[in-house]
Amino acid sequence: MKQITNILKRTILAATLLTLGAATTRAEDTPDDSEPIRPVLSAWTVGIGSSHLADTYLTPLKYSGWGASVGYERMQASPWSPRDWVMQLKVSADMDRTQNPAHNATMWAAQLHASWGVMRRWSLPCGLRLGIGPALRLEGGCLYNARNSNNPASAKGAVTFDAIAYAAMDVKLWRLPVTLRYQPSMPVIGAFFSPEYDELYYELYLGNHSGVVHPAWWGNRFKLDNLVTADLHFGSTALRLGYECNWMSSRASNLTTRMITHRFILGVTVDWISHKPSKKSVNPF
Amino acid sequence: MKITHYIYSALLAAATLLSSCHDIPEYADDPRGNFEALWTIIDEHYCFLREKGVDWDAIHATYGEKVKPAMTREELFIVCADMLAELRDGHTNLSSPWETSYYRQWWSDYPQNYDGRLIEEHYFNFNYRQVTGVKYGILPQGNIGYMGYGSFTSIVGEGNLDAILAYLATCDGLIIDVRDNGGGNMDMVKRFVARFITERITAGYMIHKTGPGRDEFSEPFEYHVDPAPVGRMMWTKPIVVLTNRSTFSAANNFVSIMQYLPQVTIVGARTGGGSGMPFSSEIPCGWGVRFSACSVLDAKGNTTEFGIDPSEGCAVDLDPVAALEGRDTMLDFAINLLTQ
Numbered sequence A: 001m002k003q004i005t006n007i008l009k010r011t012i013l014a015a016t017l018l019t020l021g022a023a024t025t026r027a028e029d030t031p032d033d034s035e036p037i038r039p040v041l042s043a044w045t046v047g048i049g050s051s052h053l054a055d056t057y058l059t060p061l062k063y064s065g066w067g068a069s070v071g072y073e074r075m076q077a078s079p080w081s082p083r084d085w086v087m088q089l090k091v092s093a094d095m096d097r098t099q100n101p102a103h104n105a106t107m108w109a110a111q112l113h114a115s116w117g118v119m120r121r122w123s124l125p126c127g128l129r130l131g132i133g134p135a136l137r138l139e140g141g142c143l144y145n146a147r148n149s150n151n152p153a154s155a156k157g158a159v160t161f162d163a164i165a166y167a168a169m170d171v172k173l174w175r176l177p178v179t180l181r182y183q184p185s186m187p188v189i190g191a192f193f194s195p196e197y198d199e200l201y202y203e204l205y206l207g208n209h210s211g212v213v214h215p216a217w218w219g220n221r222f223k224l225d226n227l228v229t230a231d232l233h234f235g236s237t238a239l240r241l242g243y244e245c246n247w248m249s250s251r252a253s254n255l256t257t258r259m260i261t262h263r264f265i266l267g268v269t270v271d272w273i274s275h276k277p278s279k280k281s282v283n284p285f
Numbered sequence B: 001m002k003i004t005h006y007i008y009s010a011l012l013a014a015a016t017l018l019s020s021c022h023d024i025p026e027y028a029d030d031p032r033g034n035f036e037a038l039w040t041i042i043d044e045h046y047c048f049l050r051e052k053g054v055d056w057d058a059i060h061a062t063y064g065e066k067v068k069p070a071m072t073r074e075e076l077f078i079v080c081a082d083m084l085a086e087l088r089d090g091h092t093n094l095s096s097p098w099e100t101s102y103y104r105q106w107w108s109d110y111p112q113n114y115d116g117r118l119i120e121e122h123y124f125n126f127n128y129r130q131v132t133g134v135k136y137g138i139l140p141q142g143n144i145g146y147m148g149y150g151s152f153t154s155i156v157g158e159g160n161l162d163a164i165l166a167y168l169a170t171c172d173g174l175i176i177d178v179r180d181n182g183g184g185n186m187d188m189v190k191r192f193v194a195r196f197i198t199e200r201i202t203a204g205y206m207i208h209k210t211g212p213g214r215d216e217f218s219e220p221f222e223y224h225v226d227p228a229p230v231g232r233m234m235w236t237k238p239i240v241v242l243t244n245r246s247t248f249s250a251a252n253n254f255v256s257i258m259q260y261l262p263q264v265t266i267v268g269a270r271t272g273g274g275s276g277m278p279f280s281s282e283i284p285c286g287w288g289v290r291f292s293a294c295s296v297l298d299a300k301g302n303t304t305e306f307g308i309d310p311s312e313g314c315a316v317d318l319d320p321v322a323a324l325e326g327r328d329t330m331l332d333f334a335i336n337l338l339t340q
Helices: A002-018 A201-206 B002-021 B031-045 B056-064 B073-085 B116-122 B158-167 B186-193 B250-258 B320-324 B329-339
Strands: A040-055 A063-077 A085-099 A106-123 A129-145 A153-173 A176-193 A213-216 A221-234 A237-252 A255-272 B093-095 B129-131 B134-139 B144-149 B173-177 B201-208 B221-225 B239-243 B264-268 B276-282 B288-297
Touching: A040 A085, A040 A106, A040 A237, A063 A255, A085 A129, A106 A153, A129 A176, A153 A221, A176 A237, A201 B201, A201 B221, A221 A255, B031 B056, B031 B073, B031 B276, B031 B288, B056 B073, B073 B093, B116 B144, B129 B158, B134 B158, B144 B329, B158 B186, B173 B329, B186 B201, B186 B250, B201 B250, B239 B250, B239 B329, B250 B264, B264 B329
Parallel strands: B144 B173, B173 B239, B239 B264
Antiparallel strands: A040 A063, A040 A255, A063 A085, A085 A106, A106 A129, A129 A153, A153 A176, A176 A213, A176 A221, A221 A237, A237 A255, B093 B288, B129 B134, B134 B144, B201 B221, B201 B288, B276 B288
């Protein structure tokens, strides 16, 4: 029994290292070499920080305030060529509350983001691990300015193909293993929603949908997300500390939107292995 | 690592370059900055500058001279409010903590030809029904139904309309009194009109600005009203819509649609207009500004911003002497028209 437990521990450790946190280390061979175990790294995070919003459909003024977010991230080696490719799913929700420079009007923003991508990864001799690949991202939300009459809200929606990348490295903080990561992501092409210049949503509601979907490229919708995390490992669980800066500027139909958020991130990551009885596995459950 | 360096340099350059393409002009929070911000908002968004023949550049010169660096907020507000009054638009306001500017001449220069008490007391002896925002009953002067609707902001449900029209179903004609109705919800307009049509009609057209240029407008978008669903109470008998100068905005839109229905006659005085759907914005000191940004045309493509005239031969005013005797001469005219 003790031997089985030891094998399990070693396998989990090796498989965890196989994913994002330790792409340089190969998992131990399973009894069936064609299907290595692909552990999942799941992270749940909350973030809080400052927000800076501008949307000329609602107001020509720039608003500033605070915002909060919750996020979920899932990383796993891909089913094909698992040692070279990793999949990443990210889902997050943001809420911002900002005020105009005179502090007599409030603008809220609420957004949902979801992206799924794959990254090719490499390990450099210096211990640095790099990954880069494409992702499909969906975003939707709304800015709301309560003082406005017929234009109180500005809906946001986009579907984009992004370029995502990461650089990760394992270090020691005294005796505590820490995985440092920097991950930028940036939409390259896609489509996004914007009403026309002074078009009321009532007109959209009546059926005039022409000209509201715009092809997205860097010239009319530039977005760059930067994420820096430090995972402090305590066994298969880690405490995640991080910082995220999301920067977006778009212009369509002579309307400009700008959203800049800074978040300090706190979260938990867990490494786990899914067990499928139909597959051969070293998992002894 | 050189490649990485080049990539980040390119990204940084791209971000700087592209963000500068999406600039948002900023104005100082001082008298001059606030004045320029307000003038620019109207210049770029107001939809009736050409239609009203407003020389907005000349107005900038006239009122810009009055803006002084040392002037108080109250003094600046007066200058800005006077400038907005040049638009002659009841949908245009400037809101500060102590006052909301309002162009009143669109109604104050005309007679006040509606007195609700006159009808309630002398025609119904206070014996009328009231549900949500509608006062209704059968006029004893003839078998004529009466609906007085004071504001399209009052939500009238489909069930309310069923009840009202069922109660009035035996009448030979219907008077819909929208005098002093200052407007409200456009969906309420459609809900009312849907009871008086038997097939889909063109309600009108909407035009919005597509850019900051003074002539940048969208193609007119045709919108419709469909009859109320089967099972709802409908009215296809003659209708008189009573109007006055204070019939404004959504109420003006209601008249603009009803005027083309074959069984409808418009009686009273020219409506107040207000066909521009208002947008809101603000200037650096935090004052809110509201203005017409989207023009709603009638079913023939005509503007109704300046009001809608009564049907031919149906212009009538409230006689103040008759009113003292308890008679609403506009209502009497409508009753006679329906009972003839």
